[in-house]
Amino acid sequence: MPVDNQETSDKPLGLRIWLPLLLSIALVVGMFIGLSMQKTPHIVKVDDKLDAPITTRIETGRVEELIRYIEAKYVDDVDREKLVEKAINNILKELDPHSNYITSKQLKEVNEQLDGNFEGVGIEFMMLEDTVLVVSPISGGPSEQAGIMAGDRIVEIEDTVVAGVELEVKDIVSKLRGVKGSEVRVGCLRNQENKLRKFTIVRDEIPLISVDVGHMLNDDTGYIKISRFSATTYQEFMKKLEYLVEKKNMKHLVIDVRQNPGGYLQEATKLLSQLFQERDRLLVYTEGRTVHRNDYESTGKSFFELGNIAVLIDEGSASASEILAGAVQDWDRGILIGRRSFGKGLVQEQYELSDGSALRLTVARYFTPSGRSIQKSYNDLEKYNSDVYERYQSGELVSADSIHIADTTKFYTAQNRIVYGGGGITPDVFVPMDTVTINDYYLSIRQHVPQFIYRYVDQHRQELEYTNIDDFKAGYSVSDEALEELLQYAATKDVERDEEALMKSKDGLKLLFKARVARSLFNDEGYFSVLNDEDPIVKTALKQLKKTSPLTIRNK
Secondary structure, three states: OOHHHHHHHOOOHHHHHHHHHHHHHHHHHHHHHHHHOOOOOOEEEOOOOOOOOOOOOOOOHHHHHHHHHHHHHOOOOOOHHHHHHHHHHHHHOOOOOOOEEEOHHHHHHHHHHHHOEEEEOOEEEEEEOOEEEEEEEOOOOHHHHHOOOOOOEEEEEOOEEOOOOOOOHHHHHHHHOOOOOOEEEEEEEOOOOOOOEEEEEEOEEEEOOOEEEEEEOOOOEEEEEEOOEOOOHHHHHHHHHHHHHHHHOOOEEEEEOOOOOOEOHHHHHHHHHOOOOOEEEEEEEEEOOOOOOEEEEEEOOOOOOOOOEEEEEOOOOOOHHHHHHHHHHHOOOOEEEEOOOOOOOEEEEEEEOOOOOEEEEEEEEEEOOOOOOOOOOOOOHHHHHOHHHHHHHHOOOOOHHHOOOOOOOOEEOOOOOEEOOOOOOOOOEEOOOOHHHHOHHHHHHHOOHHHHHHHHHHHOOHHHOOOOHHHHHHHOOOOHHHHHHHHHHHHOOOOOOOHHHHHHHHHHHHHHHHHHHHHHHHHHHHHHHHHHHHOHHHHHHHHHHOOOOOOOOOOO
16 A cells, blocks of 8 residues: 555544645635735826725626637637727716726827826917918927927928828827927928928927916906816916916906816816815815715915906806806805806716726716706716707707706705706806807808918918007908908808808808907917907806996896
8 A cells, every 4th residue: 555645544534624625715815815916007086086995806707708708609700809898888888978998099198188288399280281281389389499480381290291192180190299308300381482491399298278368358357268177277277367467457257168078176176266265165075985075175275366256157068167167156256157067067087907098987976065966867878968959959058948957956055046956057147159150051161261261361461460469359350352252262162152141150250250360360369359359158247247246146
């Protein structure tokens, strides 16, 4: 009898029974520890830090098993990555409209929009026919420092011809963007010159501006336009505010967040702190199933004393824009003017996945100081996505009497005014949509205005020599002959002339024409200055702010 077998048989009976089981348990525990020690995905907060425990569960499960069977046995070849993405997207469709999957290719662009910068040459350009036309170099950026000017036509990038070869915008962007400190050589034609100008541009970090403009509307009232809430919005806002208060003696302020889709919650709350002198005033709070209530309060560190405030909102104002509007309305700090906001009251966190993609997941709801949740229903995703169109169809965008209140629960502002949640924020003063902006003929021509204007300005530079925007607004008007040139240009782009629609659109087209000329001459300040002079919502804001008590309005 072999010795080894004899030794085994001499062990106690209990040990012989339990040893295999103990080894199995040890193996399972070891596997669990190994899995739990895998690197936790890096988390990037989309709206702000939410102090909540993150539970990671690693599970292969039925989805992975299913895909393996398809790969091994299916009759045709399949794209595994495509199957996985479809599976992920279909899962997320069962949640809410704002939880989504971001591919690794998309993630860089998404993060740039939120972080507020990218690395490149610093120009805004457009494709005019088949030529890259510089709209404007970013002030202080690499292109401006190299000597590139608005109106230059880029025909070469690194000795490669890019004019007349039908490249797409993304192709031009990929050639111009690059790592900070690297160089790119471009060849440009300027005005009517035939000789190519050569420039070497050293790429650098380029800010993505989120505060478009800050200028005075009249002697005592300023205007600041915020297009989104990126990581640099508060800093940009404060620069504009400082300029308007200290250089222009601004007393009252109009904040425009129309068509602002939101962004970082913290940027909105920091900005709000500048509107309140008091400390520890509740601005917004967040709460979710696994996220405890988190209050955001004013800091009391307001650097400038502001008078009356108006906030402009519309159906495109969402998320952080609604946080701003909700706090101002609930505390009666200012007056809201425009149309009912979008209705997004959900907070997302962004989780980077191991392959470079990311999951943006809704983890909480936010509530205005009065306790309102302004998130509209998303039980019907198709209806949710077509909400703005439904508002137009119902007449809500042109009549205050057609505003739909989804949740009739009453909330109260600091001055005991009644407000509602459950589907966006209803303004204190309603201003209907200008229907010319959705006129099909107007929209058909509008898309060709930028290209036409750059040609027009180039051909009329002598008569457009104005020293400042005020002189331009007073001295320049769009003649019928100039408008006719635009219409003829649009006709070459297959826009069929419609005399009846033209009569309705004529004033709107002339205003847009003048605004785009102003932008060519005086950048965004010129553009918004011209538009704001005729903007019914801005005009209403100025009228309200002239009142001793702007909030003395009819309470619905």
